[in-house]
Amino acid sequence: MRNDDVALIQRTLAGDENAFASLVRKYQQQVHAFARRKIGDFQIAEDITQETFLQVYQKLETLDDPTLFSQWLYTIANHLCIAWFRQNRLQTEPLEEVCILGIEREPYSRYVASEHAKIAAEAQRDLVEKLLAKLKESDRKVITLHYFEEMTSSEIGEFLGVSENTIKSRIRRARQQLKKYESIVGEVLGITIGTEDRYTKHLNGGIRMKLTFEKDNLLSSLQALQRVASKQDAPLLSNVLIQAEDSTIECMATDAEIGIRMKVDGTVKEAGSILVSAEKLVDIVKTWPAEQPIDLATTKDDHVEITCGDSVRKIVGFPDKAFPQLPVVDTAAFAIDGEVLRSVLHKTTFAAATDDVRYFLNGLYFKLLEDRTEVVASDAIQLALTHCEPFRLSEDKDGFIVPLKAVKEIERTFANAPEIRISRIENQILFADEHTTLTTQLMDAEYPEYDSIIPKSFEGHVVVPKASIMDITRDIFARANPENALVCLEINPQQIQISAKTSETDDEIQETLAAESGTGSIRIGLNAQMLIETLSHIETESVSLAFTSAIEPLVVKPIGEEGHICVLCAMKMDS
Numbered sequence: 001m002r003n004d005d006v007a008l009i010q011r012t013l014a015g016d017e018n019a020f021a022s023l024v025r026k027y028q029q030q031v032h033a034f035a036r037r038k039i040g041d042f043q044i045a046e047d048i049t050q051e052t053f054l055q056v057y058q059k060l061e062t063l064d065d066p067t068l069f070s071q072w073l074y075t076i077a078n079h080l081c082i083a084w085f086r087q088n089r090l091q092t093e094p095l096e097e098v099c100i101l102g103i104e105r106e107p108y109s110r111y112v113a114s115e116h117a118k119i120a121a122e123a124q125r126d127l128v129e130k131l132l133a134k135l136k137e138s139d140r141k142v143i144t145l146h147y148f149e150e151m152t153s154s155e156i157g158e159f160l161g162v163s164e165n166t167i168k169s170r171i172r173r174a175r176q177q178l179k180k181y182e183s184i185v186g187e188v189l190g191i192t193i194g195t196e197d198r199y200t201k202h203l204n205g206g207i208r209m210k211l212t213f214e215k216d217n218l219l220s221s222l223q224a225l226q227r228v229a230s231k232q233d234a235p236l237l238s239n240v241l242i243q244a245e246d247s248t249i250e251c252m253a254t255d256a257e258i259g260i261r262m263k264v265d266g267t268v269k270e271a272g273s274i275l276v277s278a279e280k281l282v283d284i285v286k287t288w289p290a291e292q293p294i295d296l297a298t299t300k301d302d303h304v305e306i307t308c309g310d311s312v313r314k315i316v317g318f319p320d321k322a323f324p325q326l327p328v329v330d331t332a333a334f335a336i337d338g339e340v341l342r343s344v345l346h347k348t349t350f351a352a353a354t355d356d357v358r359y360f361l362n363g364l365y366f367k368l369l370e371d372r373t374e375v376v377a378s379d380a381i382q383l384a385l386t387h388c389e390p391f392r393l394s395e396d397k398d399g400f401i402v403p404l405k406a407v408k409e410i411e412r413t414f415a416n417a418p419e420i421r422i423s424r425i426e427n428q429i430l431f432a433d434e435h436t437t438l439t440t441q442l443m444d445a446e447y448p449e450y451d452s453i454i455p456k457s458f459e460g461h462v463v464v465p466k467a468s469i470m471d472i473t474r475d476i477f478a479r480a481n482p483e484n485a486l487v488c489l490e491i492n493p494q495q496i497q498i499s500a501k502t503s504e505t506d507d508e509i510q511e512t513l514a515a516e517s518g519t520g521s522i523r524i525g526l527n528a529q530m531l532i533e534t535l536s537h538i539e540t541e542s543v544s545l546a547f548t549s550a551i552e553p554l555v556v557k558p559i560g561e562e563g564h565i566c567v568l569c570a571m572k573m574d575s
Contacts, residue, residue, distance in 0.1 A: 008020070008022050055076050139174040209297065210270040215288060217265045225252070229278040238279065243272075257405070328437055333423035335422075348537075349408070366399050368398060372387040383450060409438060414436070427441060455555060460519045462491050467541070473528055486527070493520070
């Protein structure tokens with residue numbers, strides 16, 4: 001991991017902003033967790049985290065030894081926390097001045113009985129904070145990261161730049177010092193000091209939400225949501241929102257562009273809501289047996305306890321107030337057959353650009369016409385066009401562009417939906433079935449006039465079996481020069497001869513395919529990969545290749561299916 005840091009630092013210093021973004025993604029959550037525990041305020045910790053990485057960016061060239069990056073990063077964050085304390089004049093009282101005898105003599109049950117009393121709870125928490133403050137700074141760091149942020153000894157060692165054995169030693173030493181006050185620390189902060197690997201079964205502050213799931217139902221939903229939960233920007237968006245009301249449980253995730261709201265089968269014992277790390281929750285749930293139910297409960301201090309049989313895990317959650325609100329589809333929304341929508345996406349998505357600077361090409365265009373909706377994708381070298389029934393949306397617009405990332409998520413999310421409802425709300429488009437709603441921002445751009453790209457007349461055409469021409473092209477391309485994606489098609493009414501240059505001797509390899517029918521002759525060059533991909537997205541047994549000249553686009557059409565057209569630009573060939 002340190003070698004990875006060194007490489008990222010070198011690329012950052014060379015001007016690669018993506019490399020620095022990778023460093024931020026790698027350490028952002030850890031720095032935020034550290035600052036939050038030091039300061040005790042989520043928002044202030046976010047500010048300190050941002051300031052930490054700002055200083056890292058500004059001072060990175062002063063770091064003499066890049067292998068010590070994590071220690072240096074932690075030092076900057078720590079100094080900013082200290083500066084915040086000084087600025088706000090917060091002082092730590094020595095342990096000798098803390099009155100702990102009363103607590104030791106007082107029966108612990110009285111604290112449990114009065115845990116709902118706010119003043120008593122705050123007094124307990126203040127006491128424990130003072131107990132932790134008495135630990136050596138190095139021990140307090142590891143206790144904080146280990147128990148509150150659930151980092152392993154190995155992860156803490158990497159973060160602080162010391163050996164794993166040293167971290168384990170510090171944890172043991174700190175636990176021994178806190179052992180005397182184990183019941184108070186465990187009750188107030190929800191951790192068990194007596195052992196490294198067990199979590200307390202007594203929830204602090206009272207239960208706010210309690211749910212029960214079957215493993216498969218919960219895990220499949222979380223894995224779908226985890227694909228969307230972002231790790232690139234705000235830490236908040238790496239979480240999934242779990243919301244229970246009446247008998248309905250919904251889980252939500254968003255990356256600020258795509259949002260998913262998903263109903264999950266389960267039992268609501270106590271209603272409520274919580275934000276929790278999607279990655280941590282998936283990692284916990286996927287290791288547990290399928291035959292035992294999973295209980296999930298939250299506390300008033302936003303901790304989350306997950307239980308399966310004798311296994312108990314506890315992680316930190318967050319209140320849901322800052323989480324973006326995701327819209328819902330109107331019950332009167334336009335409905336389309338799920339198989340129809342999946343078909344038009346399959347026939348077109350492959351032709352969309354993936355990283356074109358003309359960002360409007362990195363999406364799928366839906367053109368709304370009176371008698372149909374045309375769906376088109378193009379990367380300016382190839383184009384795919386099909387149509388389906390007209391979308392009847394509430395907003396009267398000519399059309400809209402759905403980002404490619406969202407299109408792929410729609411295909412996965414609604415892979416088996418019998419019917420999909422579609423609704424537009426200003427600059428958002430919503431897709432929903434009975435259980436899931438997917439929301440995506442639309443691309444703010446005008447799609448180019450694609451009709452002008454499609455030839456209106458042809459000099460000839462040839463009809464061939466789709467599987468045969470695809471298999472031959474794939475075989476020739478596999479044996480051809482990998483640095484040259486060109487294949488040559490020599491077409492006449494009786495056959496197609498497909499050829500390419502080899503990588504070893506620059507000789508030509510060729511295969512001949514008999515035509516079912518045809519008119520006219522031509523010799524044309526095409527990108528082999530694009531031809532193969534185009535053919536793989538055609539759903540009929542035979543295809544027509546229509547042509548005008550060797551320098552104009554080739555048009556591929558399914559035989560027996562109207563409205564599906566694929567256009568491939570011709571490539572220049574050596575004479």
